[in-house]
Amino acid sequence: MFTKIEDVDGAVRQEFSHSPIPCGVAVEHRFYDADGKVIRQDQFIAATKPFVIATDKGQEIV
């Protein structure tokens, strides 16, 4: 769901959204012109779900 965060002279508005994704959270930021057309769209993808490699120290020597 997009949230409007700013109106600029009623002509240009910006909206952003947050959405959880498998590797973190994506933030989408849209910029509109006076006609409501998206003239720019940015994406910020947070790699907040780190890759963790755990070693196995429970191996037995037989």
Place this chain on the structure above:
Amino acid sequence: MAFTGPYVCNNFLQDLLAFLTGKTIKMALYDSTASLTAATSAYTTSGELASGSGYTTGGKTMTGFTTGRSGSVAYADWDDVVWTSASLTAYGALQHNSTDSKAMLVLDFGGPKQVIAGTLTIVLPTADSTHAFLRLSS
């Protein structure tokens, strides 16, 4: 003296990550036709976004490589990866070791992420033992 168990020595964990020092590490972007899994062994152009509109095949060279360790957790991290003045749609990414032609990590964006005449930023976490992008623990 008695042994208290088998251990992976803490310094060795960091040594393992230190092998990335001096390597050219890249992040490449892919569309929905890509098939990247744990079995992916090397960078592939299959499903990769085409060059143009702010993207170059092979991906963006990652900068700011750092490693560290806190106790039994070693970590590696890089600066954010940024494509500017881009118009593209990506479904995921592959971090790869370009120097040795090896695949490293697959990122799943969970769907199409479209950029229109804008900036795509993959924001990497803080470089520490609890947040870093890549952590190795025993």
